[in-house]
Amino acid sequence: MLDELRIQRAAASRLAEVDPSRLGFGDHFSDHMFSLRFRDGAWGQPEIVPLAPVPVHPGCLALHYGQSVFEGLKAFRGTDGRVRIFRPDRNAARLHDSCRRLCIPPLPDGVFEAAVEEIVRVEHEWIPRGRGEALYVRPLIFAEDAHLQVRPSTKFRLLVFTSPVTNYYDREAGAVSLKAQNRYTRAAPGGVGFAKTGGNYAAALFPATESIAEGFDQALWLDGTEHRYVEEVGQMNIFFDFGGRVATPELRGTILPGITRESVITLLRDRGIEVEERRIGIDEVVRRSRDGTLREAFGAGTAAVITPIGRIGFEGAMHEINAGASGPLGAELYDALIGIQLGEREDRHGWNRIVDLESAPAQAAD
Ligand code: COI
Numbered sequence: 001m002l003d004e005l006r007i008q009r010a011a012a013s014r015l016a017e018v019d020p021s022r023l024g025f026g027d028h029f030s031d032h033m034f035s036l037r038f039r040d041g042a043w044g045q046p047e048i049v050p051l052a053p054v055p056v057h058p059g060c061l062a063l064h065y066g067q068s069v070f071e072g073l074k075a076f077r078g079t080d081g082r083v084r085i086f087r088p089d090r091n092a093a094r095l096h097d098s099c100r101r102l103c104i105p106p107l108p109d110g111v112f113e114a115a116v117e118e119i120v121r122v123e124h125e126w127i128p129r130g131r132g133e134a135l136y137v138r139p140l141i142f143a144e145d146a147h148l149q150v151r152p153s154t155k156f157r158l159l160v161f162t163s164p165v166t167n168y169y170d171r172e173a174g175a176v177s178l179k180a181q182n183r184y185t186r187a188a189p190g191g192v193g194f195a196k197t198g199g200n201y202a203a204a205l206f207p208a209t210e211s212i213a214e215g216f217d218q219a220l221w222l223d224g225t226e227h228r229y230v231e232e233v234g235q236m237n238i239f240f241d242f243g244g245r246v247a248t249p250e251l252r253g254t255i256l257p258g259i260t261r262e263s264v265i266t267l268l269r270d271r272g273i274e275v276e277e278r279r280i281g282i283d284e285v286v287r288r289s290r291d292g293t294l295r296e297a298f299g300a301g302t303a304a305v306i307t308p309i310g311r312i313g314f315e316g317a318m319h320e321i322n323a324g325a326s327g328p329l330g331a332e333l334y335d336a337l338i339g340i341q342l343g344e345r346e347d348r349h350g351w352n353r354i355v356d357l358e359s360a361p362a363q364a365a366d
Contacts, residue, residue, distance in 0.1 A: 001043070001046060001108060001111055001114075002046055002111065002114040002115070002118065004045055004046065005046045005047065005048065005118060006045070006046070006047040006048070007047070007048045007122065008047065008048065008049045008050065009032075009050070010031040010032060010050035010051075011050075013031050013125070014030075014031060015030070015031070015125060015126055018164065020128060020129075020130070020164075023128060023130075023133060023164055023165055023166045024165070024166065025136075025163075025165045025166065025167070025168045025303060026136075026163055026165065027163075028163055028164055029051055029161060029162070029163050030051065030123040030126040030135070030161065030162045030163065030164070031050060031051060031123065031126075032048050032049065032050055032051055032119065032122050032123060032161070033048070033049060033050075033051045033052075033119070033159050033160065033161040034046065034047075034048050034115045034118060034119045034158070034159065034160035034161070035047050035048070035049060035157065035158070035159055036107075036111070036115070036157070036158040037144075037155070037156070037157050037158075038105055038155060038156035038157070038158075039155055041105075043105070043107060043108060043111065043158075046111075046115065046118075048118060048119060048122055051161055054157070054159070056144070057144075057146035058146070059145075059146035059147055059148060060142075060143070060144060060145070060146055061143035061144070061145045061146075061147060061153045062142035062143040062144070062153070064148070065143075065150055066197065066198055066199045066202075067102055067103065067104065067142070067143035067152065067153055068102070068104075068140065068141060068142035068143060068197060068198050069095060069098040069099055069102050069104060069140075069141050069195060069196055069197050070138060070139060070140045070141070070196055070197075070198070071091045071094065071095050071098075071112075071137075071138070071139040071140075071196060072091075072136060072137070072138060072196075072302045072303060073085065073086060073087070073088055073091045073116065073136075073137050073139075073259070073302060074086050074134035074135065074136055074137065074165075074302060074341070075120040075124075075127055075134060075135040075137060075162075075355070076127065076134050076135075076341045076342055076343075077124075077127040077128070077129050077342075078341075078342045078343035078344075079342050079343060079344050080343050082343060082354055082355075083120065083121075083124055083127060083354070083355040083357060084341060084342075084343060084352040084353065084354055084355070085116060085117065085120060085137075085352070085353040085355060086259075086302075086341050086351060086352060086353075087259050087263070087351045087352075087353075088112070088113045088116050088117070088353055089113060089353075090259045090262065091112070091116075091139070091259060092107075092112040092113055094196060094257060094259070095107070095112055095139065095141075095196070097194070097195065098195040098196045098197060099141065101192055101194075101195045101197075102192070102195060102197055103152035104141055104143070104152075104153075104156060105156065107141075107158065112139065113353070115139070115158070115160050116137055116139065116160060117353070117355055119137065119160050119161070119162060120135065120137065120162070120355050121355055121356075121357060121359070123135065123162050124355070124357055126162060126164050127164070128164045128165075128166075130166070131338065131342075132166055132167050132171065132305070132338065133164065133165065133166050134164075134165060134341075135162050135163070135164055135165075136162065136163045136164070136165040136302075136303065137160060137161075137162050138160070138161055138162070138163065139158065139159070139160040140158070140159050140160070140161075141156055141157070141158045141159075142156065142157060143155070143156055144156055144157050165303070167303075167304065167305050167307075168235055168236075168301070168303035168304045168305075168307070169217070169304055169307045171307075174308070174310065174324075174325065174326060175307075175308035175309055175310025175311070175321075175322075175324060175325055175326050176217040176218060176299070176307055176308070176309055176310065177215070177216045177217050177309075177310060177311035177312070177313065177318075178211075178216060178217065178218050178219065178220035178233060178309060178311070178312050178313070179211040179214060179216040179218075179219050179220060179312075179313045179314075180219075180220045180222055180230070180282050180285075180312055180313065180314040181207050181211070181219045181220065181221055181222060181227075182222055182227040182282075182314070182315065183207070183227075184206070184207040184219075185221075185224035185227075186200065186203060186204055186221040186224065186231065186232075186234065186254075187200065187221075187224055187231070187254040187255070188224035188225065188254065189224070189225065189252065189253060189254060190253070191224075191253075191254065193231075193253060193254035193255055193256070194251070194253050194254065194255065194256060194257060196256060200234075200256075201234070204219065204221075204234045207219045208234065214313075216311075216313060218233055218234060218235070219233070219234065220233055220238070220312060221233070221234065221255075222282055223254065224254065228281055228282060228283070229249070229279045229280060229281055229282070230249055230280045230281075230282055230285060231249055231254060231255045232249065232255040232256060232258075233299050233301075233304075235299070235301055235303055235304050236258070236260075236299030236300055236301030236303075236304040236307060237249070237255065237256065237258040237260070237261035237299065237300050237301065238297065238298075238299055238300075238309070239261075239264060239297065239298055239299075239300060239330075240280065240285065240288075240294055240296075240297050241294070241295040241296045241297070241327065241329050242288060242293055242294060242295070243293050243295050244273070244274070245273065245274040245275070245276060246268055246273055246274070246275050246276070246329070247275075247276040247277075247278060247280050248261065248264075248265070248275065248276075248277055248280075249277070249278075249279065249280055250277040250278050250279060251277070258300060258301055258302075259302060260300040260301050260302055260304075260305065260306075260337070261300050261301075263300075263337065263351065264300045264306070264333055264337075265277070266349060267333055267336050267337070268333070270348075282314055285297075285312060285314075285319070286312075286314060286317075286319055289312070289319040289320065289321055290319070294321055295321075295322060295327060295329070296308070296309075296321060296322045296326075296327025296328075296329055296330060297309040297312070297321045297322075297327075298326075298327070298329070298330035298333070300333075305334060305337065305338070306330050306331075306333050306334040306337065307330075308322075308325070308326030308327060308330045308331075309321060310322065310323075310324035310325060310326070311324055340352065
């Protein structure tokens with residue numbers, strides 16, 4: 001399908017307008033976007049066009065009823081100058097699962113990875129070179145039918161665009177603090193918690209805003225049934241170092257199956273560290289933070305990479321972890337992950353997809 005990719009180049013690049021010392025997360029968008037439409041029961045002809053607003057009908061089903069899914073992955077400029085995309089096959093698999101749950105026709109095999117590779121190839125000059133920086137790739141599929149009935153759309157659009165970013169949470173600011181939410185719920189069994197769909201993030205805005213107003217950096221979600229078991233943070237999965245063994249909430253359909261989560265579990269097991277994927281009660285976290293058997297905690301996500309967690313507030317009490325500071329295990333995992341992504345460390349699990357820049361189309365082909 002991507003043999004027929006049409007590329008229309010932007011008249012001028014906006015790259016020079018970006019201050020590389022102030023990237024932030026999601027502040028800048030590169031010059032182009034990949035676009036593919038679903039019509040009459042099939043995905044059509046792909047194109048890469050200059051990034052621009054997309055016209056949507058006011059009755060667009062995605063706007064009203066939230067039929068949309070997205071992904072997030074990163075491309076890196078390695079220390080050796082080569083361009084690497086981290087584990088796009090895992091994002092493709094997760095997007096497939098999200099599509100299925102949201103009644104969105106899945107992409108044909110290979111299209112997701114090819115689309116990501118093509119947009120990264122076209123935008124490779126936008127890949128930032130600082131440590132901890134990357135070109136974040138955001139694929140999005142949304143329902144395009146203009147209709148007011150609550151039913152699956154018949155028309156969809158895939159867009160893939162990119163943004164040069166630094167880590168989601170500022171590492172200079174130190175460990176983050178989380179408020180364990182026992183009032184609001186992110187996801188319930190049988191719901192869409194495992195899917196990467198906008199509604200999960202929209203539902204989190206009010207509780208997160210409330211947590212931030214109380215002085216926390218983010219909300220920590222507990223399970224939706226009993227408000228007793230730790231789930232995830234919203235922008236990242238969570239890990240606890242209980243001294244010699246690490247625990248992370250198991251995948252029960254209510255949390256996002258993070259690709260960084262999966263990578264961290266592998267990196268820990270590579271080091272001979274036992275990893276438990278299980279239910280973790282907030283009472284256990286509180287008890288272990290008090291008796292010192294909770295050594296450190298960190299979040300893991302594509303945008304957040306590895307983010308140390310220094311404090312968890314629960315029922316009006318604040319619980320410090322590792323004296324509120326970042327810990328050595330999280331720091332080691334951060335270095336290991338970044339080292340693999342930049343091609344400095346052995347990629348023993350074959351996670352990186354190297355992008356061949358030689359085959360980059362030099363000119364507009366429209
Ligand atoms: C990611 O880590 O890729 C995410 O999608 C999290 C967030 C920026 C929504």
